[in-house]
Amino acid sequence: MKKIEIIRELNKYPVxxxxxxxxxxxxxxxxxxxxxxxxKKENLLFEIERGKYTxxxxxxxxxSNIIWPSYISxxxxxxxxxxxxQLPQTIFVVTTRKRKNRIIKLDNNKIIFIKIxxxxxxxxxxxxxxxxxxxxxxKEKALIDSSLLKKVSFSEIxxxxxxxxxxxxxxxxxxxxxxxxxxxxxxxxGFLLDKIGVDAKKLKRFIDYKYVPLECSMKPKGKKDKxxxxxxxxxx
Numbered sequence: 001m002k003k004i005e006i007i008r009e010l011n012k013y014p015v016x017x018x019x020x021x022x023x024x025x026x027x028x029x030x031x032x033x034x035x036x037x038x039x040k041k042e043n044l045l046f047e048i049e050r051g052k053y054t055x056x057x058x059x060x061x062x063x064s065n066i067i068w069p070s071y072i073s074x075x076x077x078x079x080x081x082x083x084x085x086q087l088p089q090t091i092f093v094v095t096t097r098k099r100k101n102r103i104i105k106l107d108n109n110k111i112i113f114i115k116i117x118x119x120x121x122x123x124x125x126x127x128x129x130x131x132x133x134x135x136x137x138x139k140e141k142a143l144i145d146s147s148l149l150k151k152v153s154f155s156e157i158x159x160x161x162x163x164x165x166x167x168x169x170x171x172x173x174x175x176x177x178x179x180x181x182x183x184x185x186x187x188x189x190g191f192l193l194d195k196i197g198v199d200a201k202k203l204k205r206f207i208d209y210k211y212v213p214l215e216c217s218m219k220p221k222g223k224k225d226k227x228x229x230x231x232x233x234x235x236x
Contacts, residue, residue: 001024001025001026003039003044006021006024006025006035006039007039007044007045007055009024010024010045010053010055011055011056013054014054014056014061014062014064014065014132015048015052015053015054015062015065015066016052016053016054017051017052017053018032018033018036018051018053019032021035021036021053036053046106048062048066048104048106049066049101049104052066057107058130059091059106059107059109059111060072060076060080060091060129060130060134060136061129061130061132061134062106062111063076063091063093063111064093064132064133064134064135064136065132065134066093066104066111066113067093067095067097067099067113069095069096069097069121070093070094070095070097070113070135071093071094071124071135071136071137072091072092072093072094072134072135072136072137073092073093073094073124073136073137073141073142073145073146073149074092074137074142074145074146074149074151074152075088075090075092075146075151075152076088076090076091076092076136077136077137077139077141077142077145078139078142078143078146078152078160080127080136081139081142081164081167082167083139083142083160083163083164083167084160089108089109089110090109090110090111090112091109091110091111091112092112092114092145092149092151093111093112093113093114094114094116094120094121094137094145094149095113095114095115095116096115096116096117096118096121097115098115099113099115101113114149116149119180120145120148120180122141122176122179123137123138123140123141123144123145123176124136124137124138124141125138138172139164139167139168139169140168140169140172140173140176141176143157143160143161143168143173144173144176144177144180144185144189147185147188147189148180148182148185150216150217153215153217154188154192154214154215154216154234154236155214155215155234155235155236157192158192158195158236159236161192161196162196165196165198170193170198170200171202173189173193174189174193174200174202174203175202177189177203178202178203178205183206183208183210183212184212184216186203186206187203187206187207187212187228187229187230188212188214188230189203190203190204190206190207190228191214191225191227191228191230192236194227194228195236207227207228207229208229209229210229211224211229211230211231212229212230212231213230213231213233214230214231214232214233214234214236215233215234218233218234219233220233221233222234
């Protein structure tokens with residue numbers, strides 16, 4: 001089988017194994033390994049991790065097809081939904097499975113896998129992207145994941161929500177927060193929604209006696225909001 005024909009067939013797969021390559025060339029696994037080695041030397045094929053390869057360079061396509069179940073979230077999803085102009089070089093992949101290799105370097109990009117509880121694994125959709133299917137968080141879940149997993153500061157989340165107010169389904173945002181059931185997270189979002197004029201009445205069930213900082217990575221010092229029990233330790 002000619003090299004150009006092999007590459008044409010491999011183009012159909014976002015990520016593939018030696019078994020797939022072996023089936024394409026109709027040879028055994030050792031011969032497939034030799035072909036993979038030669039194609040790698042010519043920069044026609046890239047080894048993502050042991051036993052997994054690709055001929056593509058788009059990191060979103062690759063990241064979404066390494067492990068299942070999984071979906072792309074946080075900055076990459078926020079960028080995908082055009083809620084920021086930043087071009088993140090780190091792609092966060094959320095999964096319910098444990099991985100030994102949590103970080104994969106791919107040219108100038110880095111793919112980081114985050115294991116979460118199955119109860120948090122929702123709020124994503126299958127999207128057609130560059131002729132492939134990828135699984136990516138919905139806008140509302142991407143914002144929640146970013147805060148819940150501490151991958152985006154809450155002050156940045158505030159700016160994103162302010163600038164994308166018309167694109168966000170706030171009812172869905174509240175429903176997802178209720179489903180997660182994290183009091184501190186819900187109070188932070190409730191406080192924010194109040195600030196931008198969105199009635200967050202669904203989230204009031206999470207208000208208790210305890211004060212939590214708006215920005216959890218900073219010292220809990222600042223004005224106290226009695227309604228949401230929030231310490232305003234960052235300006236929004």
